[in-house]
Amino acid sequence: MAGPRQQRAVIRKPAESFEDALQHMEVADDDRGLETKTLGPQEVLLNVKACCINYPDLLQTTNGYQHKQTFPYTPGLEVSGEVVRVGEGVKVDELKPGSQVMIMCGGQGLATQLIVDAKQCVAMPPNMSFAEAAAFRIGYETAWHCLFERGNIHSDDVVLVTGATGGMGLAAVQVAKKVFGCTVIAAGGSDEKLAEVQRVGGADHIVNYNTDPQFSKTVKSLTGGNGVSLYFDTVGGEIFQQGLRSTAFAARVLIVGFTSGERPKIPANYVLIKCLAVFGCRAGEVLQRLPDAANAIAGPRRTRLNQYAERGWLKPHVSHKFPLTTEGVRGAYKALMDRQVVGRVCVICDETSSASSAKL
Ligand SMILES: NC(=O)c1ccc[n+]([C@@H]2O[C@H](COP(=O)([O-])OP(=O)(O)OC[C@H]3O[C@@H](n4cnc5c(N)ncnc54)[C@H](OP(=O)(O)O)[C@@H]3O)[C@@H](O)[C@H]2O)c1
Incomplete structure (x- = not known):
């Protein structure tokens, strides 16, 4: 008897703009035969339940991201799913058919099936839906890396997050507020x-940078004239300049991304006079370039984040x-x-009526 129809998204060729990219993407039958493929000793075959579309997925459609894909390619950087079978070297007390996992796969996730290394799989917190689990790891592991591992966040901090309405920004708001109990100012582009x-996310204050373009004055008045002690930015451009002006003496500034498309310049005299510490934050890069440190950091980071998720503090x-x-x-794009x-935003890849379908 034929199994369920396997499908995957394909992006055929690089686009001039994000809008053009929509014409180059389609969902087609997946003829790679993953279902019957012999697995390597550490490999795991998954039924993908949900795939989160991240900002870097958008950038890859125009070849504008540092990690390039070779066209045509199947996108999808993070997923959740259920294990179908495992290779002979995988410990079955850790992963077995039916295990529910979340994976940063780096591509290929926008499909009904996926083969990954067992090391990439992290158990899903039981109180998360598949869509939430697909949206957990990149956002929250990055927010944790930036705020805690780079920014040394503590409960006395007053934290400004620009781009707070996005995946990364909202994760940072939740980590700062719900894990560390900081005062959090969330800045974004629409009141709704x-x-x-x-x-x-529990932000204490909100600031709309479209209706309040000189928002550093608002932030200063919200902080009794002091400014913020920790600044997390995913936007860049003019919004970053206002964020920089919102900082207190000796604040820490976390450079995370540039969704505005403009990489801002930072005046060194400003950094000097205000005694600022500016951190470039590349969560994934650190794990690749410093593998020894990564081994020590990555495991405890994931354990803590899963514990906070199980307590309901963190929820995409x-x-x-x-x-x-x-x-x-x-x-979705x-x-x-x-x-x-x-x-x-997530794509639901498998809506079949398995025991877990209620969790989509
Ligand atoms: N450093 C790292 O390790 C790391 C890891 C992953 C991703 N990133 C980067 O982090 C950034 C944010 O990623 P994300 O997943 O949070 O993206 P996202 O979900 O799309 O959110 C980005 C936010 O930026 C705001 N924004 C302001 N100007 C914008 C513009 N011109 N176009 C689009 N959005 C604009 C939007 O909020 P409003 O509409 O409310 O203004 C949006 O909600 C990206 O640059 C991504 O590449 C960094």
């Missing part, structure tokens, strides 16, 4: 989206879900490029 960030917000169809995938998303 910011209200959602306040509801699900998935504002949009789409099916794994050509229209659905284009809809378009929602992200049009800045409609609050937190994350």
Whole structure:
């Protein structure tokens, strides 16, 4: 008897713009035969349940991300799913058929099936849906790396997050507020989206940088004239300049991303006079370039984040879900490029009625 139909998204060729990229993506039958492929000793075959579309997925469609894909390719940097079978070297007390896992796969995730290394699999917190689990690791591991491992966050900090309505920003708001109990100022581009960030992230104050472009004055007045002690930025451009002006003496500044498309310049005299510490934060790069440190850091980081998730302190917000169809995938990318998303957007890859379907 034929098994379920296997499908995957394919992006055929590089696009001139994000808008053009929509025409180059489609969902097609997956003829790679993963279902019957012999697995290597440490490999795991998964039924993918949900795939999160991240900002770097958008950048890859125009070849604008530092990690390039070779066209045509199947996108999808992080997923959740259920284990179907494991290679002979995988310890079955850790991973076995039916185990529910979340994976940063680095690509290929926007499909009904995926083969990964067992080391890439992290157990899903039981209180998370598959969509939430697909949206957990990149956002929260990066936020943790930036705020805790680089920024040395502590409970007395007053934290400003720009791009707080996005996946990375909302994760940072939750980590700062719900794990460390900091005072958090969330800055974003729409009142509606910011209200959602306040509801699900617990931000103390919100600032709309579209209606309040000189928002450093607002931040200064919210902080009794002092400014913020820790600044997390995913936007760059003019918004970063206002964020920089919002900092207190001896603040730490975390450079995370540039969704505005503009890499900001930082005046060295400003850094000197204010005694600022500026940190470049590359969560994934650190794990690759410093493997010894990575081994010591990555395990405890994941254990802590899973514990906080199980307590309900950390919970990805998935504002949009789409099916794994050509229209659905284009809809997911378009929602992200049009800045409609609050937190994350996911594609649901498997809606079949397994025991776990209630958790989508
Ligand atoms: N450092 C690392 O290790 C690391 C890891 C992963 C990702 N990143 C980077 O972090 C950045 C944020 O990623 P993300 O996943 O949070 O993205 P996202 O979910 O798309 O959120 C980005 C936010 O940026 C704001 N924004 C301001 N100007 C924008 C513009 N011109 N176009 C699009 N958005 C704009 C949007 O909020 P408003 O609409 O409210 O303004 C949006 O919610 C990206 O640059 C990504 O490459 C860094």
